[in-house]
Each structure stands twice: as structure tokens, then as C-alpha cells.
Amino acid sequence: MSETEIWKNREALQEQADFSSHLFQLQNRITSKDFSKYFQLTESEIIGIEKTIRLNVGTTPYYLLLADPLDDHCPIRRMIIPNEKETFLSPEESIDPLNEERLSPVPGLTHMYPDRVLLFSNHECSVYCRHCMRGRKVSFSKERMDGDALEKCFSYIRNHPEISDVVISGGDPLNLSDNKIDWILSNLEEIEHVKICRLGTRNPVTNPMRITDKLCEVILKHNSDRLSIFCNTQFNHPKECTTEAKEAIFKLLRAGVSLGNQAVLLKGINDKPETMLDLHRKLLEMRVRAYYLYDPELIPGSRGFRTSLSKGLEIIEFMRGKIAGMGIPQFVNDLPGGGGKITLSPNWYLGYHKSSRAHVFRSALTGDFHFSYEPMDSESTSLYQEISEQDFQSYLSSSSNPSKDPFLLPKKI
Numbered sequence: 001m002s003e004t005e006i007w008k009n010r011e012a013l014q015e016q017a018d019f020s021s022h023l024f025q026l027q028n029r030i031t032s033k034d035f036s037k038y039f040q041l042t043e044s045e046i047i048g049i050e051k052t053i054r055l056n057v058g059t060t061p062y063y064l065l066l067a068d069p070l071d072d073h074c075p076i077r078r079m080i081i082p083n084e085k086e087t088f089l090s091p092e093e094s095i096d097p098l099n100e101e102r103l104s105p106v107p108g109l110t111h112m113y114p115d116r117v118l119l120f121s122n123h124e125c126s127v128y129c130r131h132c133m134r135g136r137k138v139s140f141s142k143e144r145m146d147g148d149a150l151e152k153c154f155s156y157i158r159n160h161p162e163i164s165d166v167v168i169s170g171g172d173p174l175n176l177s178d179n180k181i182d183w184i185l186s187n188l189e190e191i192e193h194v195k196i197c198r199l200g201t202r203n204p205v206t207n208p209m210r211i212t213d214k215l216c217e218v219i220l221k222h223n224s225d226r227l228s229i230f231c232n233t234q235f236n237h238p239k240e241c242t243t244e245a246k247e248a249i250f251k252l253l254r255a256g257v258s259l260g261n262q263a264v265l266l267k268g269i270n271d272k273p274e275t276m277l278d279l280h281r282k283l284l285e286m287r288v289r290a291y292y293l294y295d296p297e298l299i300p301g302s303r304g305f306r307t308s309l310s311k312g313l314e315i316i317e318f319m320r321g322k323i324a325g326m327g328i329p330q331f332v333n334d335l336p337g338g339g340g341k342i343t344l345s346p347n348w349y350l351g352y353h354k355s356s357r358a359h360v361f362r363s364a365l366t367g368d369f370h371f372s373y374e375p376m377d378s379e380s381t382s383l384y385q386e387i388s389e390q391d392f393q394s395y396l397s398s399s400s401n402p403s404k405d406p407f408l409l410p411k412k413i
């Protein structure tokens, strides 16, 4: 299709009377068979579409129009259209890298941490994100999360008083009807020991029209003294921070929902430190706090997305000092095999020097070495990683910070 025709098709799509309705967006999702009307597809994308081993291909018209029709490096386009790299399985990849199925006492529920469960309320999403780590659920699942299946999950939660926090994910829980969401939240609200409910949704990014006044009324009704509702969303690139997305976020905020962002670090999409900083600045402007930056999971066909671990550390190091702490995500690896999340951070703590009681730090802002002192009566000195005399002297001589000599610091009376 020619460039002119592609632009015309896009215009026609945008001009549809119901374009701003979330139902229009869902009912008119664009699948791979129609992609050539809206994109000049490359050879690699055509192969990716035909032979992907990841998950289905499809997007809302809204999200499609954020993607560049001509540039296959466009970050939004890369999250929608598979390419050739999605057709290869690497030996370290697995369909369930976090072992969530093994940790599932009843279908549709994962119980990994003692006080929290993950409830898979449904397997539908507005967009099939190429980097999705739940392809096994959203594309290939035989599991049906109907009323009976959900009842079994509620019953498990009821019988486990240690569970105080329920994460609802999927799929995307906001792809359920308002009535079903109402019913799920009512059930959780009635369980005395459940205090927190977290909705994991990408709809503010991929179908922001879904955040309707009616949905917010339902959420507000259950966001009570009894139950605190949080929402974790997933913006991955500044291009996703549109006026529509901002409006959706503001509606959720008015429903008393506390919002955090869980970005995924994606090669060639958001792995430049400046991009990640820009994204988190825009998110803070929308009043969304940074939560996690995920090191991508070892899912089938993910080699095109995965970055080296050092990339995430470089990004966090770059961001520190350039944005308020609430705009800096925790860089996490959800341990393969199901060991839970661990946070990774640049090496700012350099070690402990026993004879001077000094802890040595590297400033994220200036790179200079700083010294802080363990209390004289400390009984914890054996817990620290010790540094050699030689290294300590080297830090001292290179530091220009007054903390290196406690006797020179102004005395506090």
C-alpha cells in the first residue's frame, strides 16, 4: 500500500464517530491481517507476524495511531508488531519463567508471598504487548475465569487469613465489565483480612477511554475504610503520555486510587537513560509515582527485547539526582524459577573500614567519596563488607568531601 493510502486509512480510522468510546476501541481492534493498511511493513515484521512464537497480534485503534506508520524503530510500533527475532526460542527461555503455575493452589491464583496473592481475573487485554510475560495466559490459556473459577479463588483467600493484599491481574482486569469488576471488588471487600487490592492494568496506556465515570464510581464505592485500592499501570515510553492517558489517570485519582508505574526495560524502546528520565518526568506531571523498572523476563522469543543487566543499573544511576526520588523506579529482577523480586542498584556503598568505623559511599550526584561513621557502641560491625586499608586510603585521598575527616566536620551541640 502506498504512503498516501496509509495516511488516508489512518485519518479515516481517527474520524470514526465512536472513536473516543472504549467499546469502539475493543470491538474494532486491529489485528495483523489489517496491519498493512496502517503500516509500511518491513520484511522482518512480515516474518514476525507469520511465525511469532510469543502471543497473538492486535491493538486498539487508539494505540495503533500512536505508532509511526513508516519507521519500524518507533517504540510504540515495536510494542505492537512482532519482528523476526520473535520467531526464535533461546535455550534459557520458558513459557512460565516465574513458575507461577507451580505456585498456584487453585486455577487462576498464584500464592508466592505469604501475605499476598495474584488473582488472574480474566485473560483479555486491549493490546497484545510484544514483551508480555503472560503470553501463556493471554494467548494460549485453556483456563476459563468464569464465576465458578473466581468463587474458588475467593474461597481460597477466605480460608487463608494471612492474605491481606490481593493483586488483580490477567490479562487486564479493566477489560472486564463494570458489573464484573463490581462483583469481584465486593467479594474482596467482604473478606475481613483483605485490606489492600491492587489493580494491574495497561488500559490507561492502550485504551484510556476505558476509564469511564461509571467505572470510577464502581472503584470509588469499594475504595473504602475497609479496602484500599491501588492501581499499577505500565507506561514504557514518553510517547504514551498523551492527553487521553492523562485524563484517564486524573479520573482514577479522583476515585481515590493511588497510582504507580511498572515500566519494563526494553531494548531499542526505552533503554536510553534520557528516555527513561523523560518518561518518569511526564509520569510525575500526571501524578503517577515510579514503582518498578523490570528487567525483562526470559519468555519465549524475547531476545529482541532483552538488554544487559548493566543497562538498568546505568539508567538508575543516571536518573538519581535529576528527578525526585518518587520519580525513580526500583530496578527489579523477578527471579527466574519463582524466588520473588529483588531490587538491583548501582554500587553506591563501597564498604566498611573497621579501624576508623567509616562506611564509604560514592555520591550519585558528584561521584565523590563520602564517609559516614558506625556508632561507637555498635554490635553490628561484623555484618559489613570490609574494605582493605589500601582501598580506604585511596578513597580518602581522592575524596574532596569534608566528611572524610570527622574531626573537621562542624560540631553539632
Ligand code: SF4
Residues within 6 Å of the ligand: 124, 125, 126, 127, 128, 129, 131, 132, 133, 134, 135, 138, 170, 171, 172, 202
Ligand atoms: S496488557 Fe499486560 S497482560 Fe495484556 S498483553 Fe499487555 S503486558 Fe500482557
